[in-house]
Amino acid sequence: MRRLRGLLADTRPLKVPAYRRLFTAQIVTVIGAQLTVVTVPAQIYSMTGSSAYVGLTGLFGLVPLVIFGLYGGSLADHFDRRRLLTVTTWGLILTSAIFFIQAALGNTNVWLLLAIFSMQQAFFxxxxxxxxxxxxxxxxxxxxxxxNTLNMTVFTGGAIAGPLIGGALIPLLGFSWLYLVDTFFLFATLWAVISLPPLPVTVIAGSSPGLRSVIDGFVYLATQPVLLMSFVVDLIAMVFGMPRALIPEMAHVDFGGPSEGGLAFALLFAAMPIGAFLGGVMSGWVSRVERQGLAVTAAILVWGGAIVGFGVAVALADGLVVPWLGIACAFFAIGGAADTASAAFRSTMLMTAATDAMRGRLQGVFIVVVAGGPRLADVVHGLVAGELGTAVTTIGGGVLVIVLTLVATAVSPAFVRYRVPRA
Incomplete structure (x- = not known):
């Protein structure tokens, strides 16, 4: 029994009241957010029937994410962080409401939908x-x-419920109602943010938010080779190994589902989060790992192998749901568990190594990499799949993840050797 408790997630952070409120609110809001994550590509594919257009969500999300992620990190190092969270949460509520309005009015302009998506990513x-x-x-x-692991577990738990609920309900209710749910759920996050104590920061003398401040963050990062390599390996994993833009086409063409959603669509979108959620539930071991650099490397290699297996299952499906859909989902779930471990270690490495005065800017770089990598992957996978097909694109991406990760860690052995004291 004691051994089982050692495997289960460490819940001690929930004893901290402020963290517990944020955690509780996140349980609700992440489900709504994932409904939007599923609904936007489904609406675009329904409008256009093209994975290339779905892949454009990566470009339209990446540009504002890079600009405002970096600038937002600078703002977080200069202004009260509770106030900044309050303003941006209201912005997310507003854009979610606009998603609802355009869908309710029967919008058929894909560029309008992509523009709203860009505005949402700026606040994000x-x-x-x-x-x-x-x-x-x-x-x-x-x-x-x-x-960090608890946060990932909640995020992935919502990412399970969101696709399953969204994929099942889109054909029944349409897109607008799912956007509306996200709008209302975001008020839970607003409540948790308002409940935080004031969080002023100690501003470095002569520093002000803006381009100079962002550059200072990059200069600081350049002096931290281990942290820099943590960003590099994550970009490799996400850019080459995240085939989510291909899921609508896979579900429709390779597994014979309807073009606007359906069971295969829902299961493929939910498979990776299911694995990530289970990995988070069984994460009691993460606090005991000292060699975090080696752990990140191993996790990314497992991720790459799982994506190869996922692509092979798609290639062999040829319209057959049984057994290939289950096999594809199993490989994607394994990848999700590996990604949870990698993210938990990389987040911890960054939070403990950076000073509070630089933490916002480095977190800005982190969120650009973590969220921007998959969006860049959407563009790359969408374009390549148009020439090579979904299966070959996915398999090739997984192989590249493995090869490039081994090359990167060979160039920077200090990253693999990085360890932290046992908690």
């Missing part, structure tokens, strides 16, 4: 580095690995 770009920079202020350092 400021909100997320600020939220991450807050965590070390409210949670003790020895509990950060557990807190």
């Amino acid at each position: 770009g400021v909100n997320q580095p600020t939220r991450s920079a807050v965590l070390p202020r409210i949670v003790p350092a020895n509990l950060l690995p557990a807190a």
Whole structure:
């Protein structure tokens, strides 16, 4: 029994009231957010029937995410972080409401939908580095690995419910109602943010938010080779190994589902989060790992192998749901579990190594990499799949993840050797 408790997620961070409120609110809001994540590509594919257009969500999301993620990190190092979270949460509520309005009015203009998506990602770009920079202020350092894993577990739990609910309900209710649910659920996050204590920051003399401040963050990062390599390997994993833009086409063409959603669509979108959620539930071991650089490397290699297996199952499906859909989902789930471990370690490495005065800017870089990598992958996979097909694109991407990760870690052995004291 004691051994089982050692495997289950470490819940000690929930004893911290401020963290517990954010965690509780996140349970609700992440489901709504994932409904939008599923609904936007489904609406675009329904409009156009093209994975290339779905892949454009990567471009339209990446540009504002890079600009406002970096600038948002700078803002988080100069202004009260609670106030900044409040403003950006209201912005997310507004854009979610606009998603609802365009769908309810029967919008058929894909460029309008992509523009709204860009506006949402701009608010997200400021909100997320600020939220991450807050965590070390409210949670003790020895509990950060557990807190990061709990956050990932909630996110992936919502990412399971969102696709399953969205994929099943889109054909029944249409797109607008799912956007509306997200709008209302975001008020839970607003409540948790308002409940935080004031979170002013100590501003470095002569520093002000803007381009100079962002550059200072990059200069600081250049002096931290281990942190820099953590960004590089994650970009490799996400850009080459994240085939989510291909899921609508896979579900429709390779597994014979309807073009506007359906069971195969829902299961493929939910498979990776299911694996990530299970990986988070069984994450009691993460706080005991000292060689975090090696752990990140191993996790990314497992991710690459799982994506290869996922692509092979898609290639062999040829319209057959049984057994290939289940096999594809199983490989994607394995990848999700590996990604949870990688993200928990990389987040902890960043939070503990950076000073509070630089934490917002480095979290800005982190969120650009973590969220921007998959969006860049959407563009790349969407374009390549148009020439090579979904299966070959996915298999090739997984192989590249493995090869490039081995090359990158060979060039920077200090990253693999990086270890932290046992908590």
